[in-house]
Amino acid sequence: xxxxxxxxxxxxxxxxxxxxLVYGMLKELPxxxxxxxxxxxxxxxxxxxxxxxxxxxxxxxxNSIMYLSKPSIKRDVYATELTNVGLLMGFCGLFxxxxxxxxxxxxxxxxxxxxxxxxxxxSIYMGYWLxxxxxxxxEKRARLCAAFNVxxxxxxxxxxxxxxxxxxxxxxxxxxxxxxxxxxxxENNLQFVFYPAVIGWTxxxxxxxxLRSRLSINKIRKENEEVFTGNITYK
Amino acid sequence: MKKFSLVTLLIxxxxxxxxxGQEVSTFRSSGKIYVVVGIIAIIFLLxxxxxxxxxxxxxxxxxxxx
Numbered sequence: 508x509x510x511x512x513x514x515x516x517x518x519x520x521x522x523x524x525x526x527x528l529v530y531g532m533l534k535e536l537p538x539x540x541x542x543x544x545x546x547x548x549x550x551x552x553x554x555x556x557x558x559x560x561x562x563x564x565x566x567x568x569x570n571s572i573m574y575l576s577k578p579s580i581k582r583d584v585y586a587t588e589l590t591n592v593g594l595l596m597g598f599c600g601l602f603x604x605x606x607x608x609x610x611x612x613x614x615x616x617x618x619x620x621x622x623x624x625x626x627x628x629x630s631i632y633m634g635y636w637l638x639x640x641x642x643x644x645x646e647k648r649a650r651l652c653a654a655f656n657v658x659x660x661x662x663x664x665x666x667x668x669x670x671x672x673x674x675x676x677x678x679x680x681x682x683x684x685x686x687x688x689x690x691x692x693x694e695n696n697l698q699f700v701f702y703p704a705v706i707g708w709t710x711x712x713x714x715x716x717x718l719r720s721r722l723s724i725n726k727i728r729k730e731n732e733e734v735f736t737g738n739i740t741y742k
Numbered sequence: 743m744k745k746f747s748l749v750t751l752l753i754x755x756x757x758x759x760x761x762x763g764q765e766v767s768t769f770r771s772s773g774k775i776y777v778v779v780g781i782i783a784i785i786f787l788l789x790x791x792x793x794x795x796x797x798x799x800x801x802x803x804x805x806x807x808x
Contacts, residue, residue, distance in 0.1 A: 511797050521790050528786055532779045714793060721800050 517714050523707030527551055531700050542611060549607050551700045556600030559709040561664070563593040563716070564632075568660035571653040583649040584723045585716075586656060587639055592716040594632050596708075601625065612678065621679035624666035631659050 511517070531551030540547045567589035574582035604622075605615040616622060635655055642648035671677050 510801055511794065512801065517794075517797075525783065525786065528782055529779055532775065532782070714797075718793070718796055718800055721804065725800070725804055 513717070516710055520707055520710030520714060523703050524711055527555070527700055527704035527707055531704065534697075534700055537697075546607060546611060547697075549603065550697060551704050553600060553603040553607055554701065555704040555708045556596050556603065557667075558705040559712055560593045560596040560600060561668075562705075562709050563589050563596060563712060564660055564663065566713075567593060568656060571656040574649065574653040575657065578646075578649070580649075580724065580727055583653065584720045584727070586653060588716045588719040588723060589713075590632065590635060590639075590656065591719065592712050594629070594636060595715075596712050597625075597629055597632070601629065617678065619671075619679050620674035620677050621667070621671040621681075624670045628663040628666040631663060635659060 531548055534548075536545065536547055567586045570582050570586035570589060574586060608617070609615045635652065638655060639648060639652050642651065671679065671681075
């Protein structure tokens with residue numbers, strides 16, 4: 508269909524997310540999940556948000572590097588919009604996590620290394636977002652944002668993945684000495700829902716990023732009033 | 743239409759497989775959880791429909807300016 512470009516991955520995303528939503532609710536669970544009980548199902552909803560965010564921010568990071576090595580409007584728009592959508596996904600993960608924690612840990616926020624790392628990392632990305640909104644000179648903004656993004660993504664990974672891993676104590680699963688994914692994996696194959704959920708949600712948010720990028724590129728093309736190839740630099 | 747029926751078949755077969763040979767836990771003993779699942783599915787499908795509509799509108803905008 509010509510009306511909607513790249514229809515294949517959009518339909519794939521819809522089907523996979525639908526599968527994860529429905530089957531995640533109906534799947535039989537392992538018996539030994541303790542205090543989590545039925546809320547272990549959040550593994551299919553809360554965790555894919557974070558995994559998807561990391562994948563999308565990685566894509567934005569690659570686009571930023573590509574912008575710095577060969578500047579073009581396309582790369583700049585992709586990096587900006589992917590980061591915006593990644594941040595949206597991060598907020599989905601943050602709020603679902605706080606809601607889950609209220610019922611599992613008894614409080615929405617603790618001084619856990621994982622949570623603190625996320626708070627710091629998200630603040631850095633919000634700084635990026637603020638910077639991308641506050642510079643009016645397009646080329647300067649694009650170059651500054653790209654350079655900034657190249658540095659903040661590794662920092663972000665260090666804060667949310669590496670720092671909790673080497674911390675002495677953490678109650679958040681998947682960090683330090685706490686339980687991880689494999690603990691529950693033995694008899695009930697949670698990963699058969701979890702990994703498709705990661706892929707599906709990532710594709711769905713990439714779709715949103717694509718929509719935003721196309722709108723943005725369309726706007727720039729209109730403003731510049733010249734033959735637009737997607738690879739030219741800002742005037 | 744063909745694609746749609748294929749997807750429906752896939753989902754229903756997954757559900758049937760899941761329902762076979764398992765004792766009923768408290769979670770679904772009343773059978774009401776399927777109502778919740780149905781509502782989640784409807785909300786998600788409407789959001790997707792809206793995304794497709796947006797996509798269509800943006801494509802039209804792009805073609806108009808060419």
